[in-house]
Amino acid sequence: MVSLGPGDIELVTIKALKALKSSDAICIPTKSKDNSFKKSLTHKIVTALMREHNFTKPIIPVYTPMHFKKEDWQYQVDVIYSGFEKYDTLSFVTLGDGAVYSTVYYLLDIIKVQNPTLYCNSEVIAGVTSFSQASAKIKKPLCIGDSRFEIVPLLDREVPITTIYMRPKIGMDTDKIIEKGDIYTFENMNYKGENITPYKKSKVDKYMTLFIDFFI
Numbered sequence: 351m352v353s354l355g356p357g358d359i360e361l362v363t364i365k366a367l368k369a370l371k372s373s374d375a376i377c378i379p380t381k382s383k384d385n386s387f388k389k390s391l392t393h394k395i396v397t398a399l400m401r402e403h404n405f406t407k408p409i410i411p412v413y414t415p416m417h418f419k420k421e422d423w424q425y426q427v428d429v430i431y432s433g434f435e436k437y438d439t440l441s442f443v444t445l446g447d448g449a450v451y452s453t454v455y456y457l458l459d460i461i462k463v464q465n466p467t468l469y470c471n472s473e474v475i476a477g478v479t480s481f482s483q484a485s486a487k488i489k490k491p492l493c494i495g496d497s498r499f500e501i502v503p504l505l506d507r508e509v510p511i512t513t514i515y516m517r518p519k520i521g522m523d524t525d526k527i528i529e530k531g532d533i534y535t536f537e538n539m540n541y542k543g544e545n546i547t548p549y550k551k552s553k554v555d556k557y558m559t560l561f562i563d564f565f566i
């Protein structure tokens with residue numbers, strides 16, 4: 351599951367590029383029923399990347415109607431399964447970062463149940479979000495000092511919330527963090543001593559700690 355960033359090929363991560371280059375084929379979502387890529391932004395990014403970095407890969411169109419229906423996600427998963435009948439490694443691409451309102455997790459949830467081995471062998475590659483890019487474009491921070499920022503889907507109802515807790519003090523007691531969902535502690539991610547625990551650690555040991563209370 352490869353995050354492509356917000357549309358600028360220079361904001362595709364090296365890891366994403368390597369994944370695309372080492373995949374046997376690339377699954378690209380399209381909203382067009384005829385499997386054409388006339389309206390597909392992901393297709394534009396992938397083809398621009400192939401041109402810029404001199405590689406080509408077979409492309410598998412994945413019809414993605416955005417109706418938020420289980421059968422549509424199942425169809426997309428089935429396209430991925432049939433891709434694996436022919437190829438050993440596949441990339442499925444998504445805009446921005448896969449963690450933010452992306453189809454990726456609807457598909458992975460299905461794959462987790464139907465094909466646990468494929469799920470275990472899968473990887474999600476993080477990307478630059480649209481709002482990180484928006485902030486950079488106008489040189490305004492999303493949060494600084496004592497501020498915080500929220501992502502609010504424009505819907506007419508209450509929605510479940512994911513909360514990210516950052517900038518703790520070493521030695522701090524985490525009692526004040528009231529768990530509402532599924533909380534994890536991430537310490538020294540990608541650095542020496544990386545530690546990810548599927549619960550809230552009671553004390554903060556490292557400055558590079560963040561807690562994410564994932565919505566349920």
Ligand SMILES: C[S@@+](CC[C@H](N)C(=O)[O-])C[C@H]1O[C@@H](n2cnc3c(N)ncnc32)[C@H](O)[C@@H]1O
Nearest residue numbers: 356357445446447448450451452478479480481
């Ligand atoms: C389905 S969400 C995907 C978000 C994406 N995964 C991300 O990390 O930004 C699509 C929404 O993201 C925002 N968005 C994504 N790309 C954008 C862009 N290039 N310009 C403005 N808004 C964008 C819009 O609010 C759009 O409705």
